[in-house]
Amino acid sequence: MPDGDVKKPSRIQRRNRGLILDAALDVFSTHGYRGATLDQIAEAAGLSKPNILYYFDGKEDIHVTLLNQLLGTWQDPLVTLNPDGEALAEILCYVRRKLDMARDLPRESRLFAGEILRGAPRVTPYLASDLQPLFDEKCAVIKTWVDKGQLAPVDPRHLIFSIWATTQHYADFAVQVKVLLKDDPDSHKDAARHLDAMFTRLLTP
Amino acid sequence: MPDGDVKKPSRIQRRNRGLILDAALDVFSTHGYRGATLDQIAEAAGLSKPNILYYFDGKEDIHVTLLNQLLGTWQDPLVTLNPDGEALAEILCYVRRKLDMARDLPRESRLFAGEILRGAPRVTPYLASDLQPLFDEKCAVIKTWVDKGQLAPVDPRHLIFSIWATTQHYADFAVQVKVLLKDDPDSHKDAARHLDAMFTRLLTP
DNA sequence: GTTAGAGCTTACCAATCGGTCAAAACCGAT
């Protein structure tokens, strides 16, 4: 058959698939894949379970759809790290973007974290084929900055890990942060200042 | 009744309870509470499912036993942070201890992370009643160090978060780290050097 | 070696899991 049997989705299709994915993001990000149930997703989406299965081929289909959506946006900030920009400013901008993502997309962060936490059964291929080259490329960029004296000597690999860890911490450990900071409404701004200062001090030659 | 109806556990009791808890740590840390099954734990422990339930009151009992064991050892490095020691050395020693724990007790780290990740349903009381006071106390200690000029100005709360995040990252995201570093056998030493340099630069007045 | 109790297993249970199916309800174009 000629590959053109893809109908454009109807209005209802778009709405309900969106509802399901949003509900599934809630459920998967807080219970993990095995801990989540179709009934929970159905209830969160305001639809019946068989109706969920009308729009998706099954639990796994929903999960991989969610992950595929996520992985693109997740590596985007690293992609846009500009080799031709000013070294320190580029790094600090990257930190800031990651921190804002932790605030604005905490569910996505937790979904990814939970997936890695349990051994990344479904994202290991992505890690090896997509993230790995991107990681190596940006490590090389940072290394040239260091070699040119624009940044203080630093291991690019562990620098990136530190950026990921410190920023995503505010999404993945949000409950703990919230308790220990007693719901301080300025916590995001304080965190931004702290990380800015930390990486500035680390990287200023 | 006089409170002394606690028999000392037999040799077999100690051995099998230990086997079960070790197996359960494996299973819970990689699948989360809801994702783990008693059959998995039983198989990993080399015992039958009903036999598991002979030693524990149920799935939840195993889980809380594991968490109670964990929480003590988890806050221990922070407890031993010595207010009378030399400021920077104390912090760096704390970082080093946390990093070594990430290497030596990755399952415990992932168990805790997974619990926080899903909203900490079973550890929120601990966070509020035990960790919170300890956190405030050590924040105060760091603040006095800053005030006395022994450390560069820093937000103690976010400093501690950064230490937790960067060290635990190597346990919780071990799969990703392993892929991106191509199984580099020196990764632990490199991480130690990097974190040492980072926090030294951040905190040296 | 006997025996009382600790340890263990087989068989089973109700509840919940992901998923199916046929029929009903709905919708938009005519």
Add this chain to the structure above:
DNA sequence: ATCGGTTTTGACCGATTGGTAAGCTCTAAC
């Protein structure tokens, strides 16, 4: 109004879940 296709539902299925009942086996103290 009607008709064809889309959407939705209630009833149901086999597999798996956490947990139980009852009896068998082994161990340790005498």
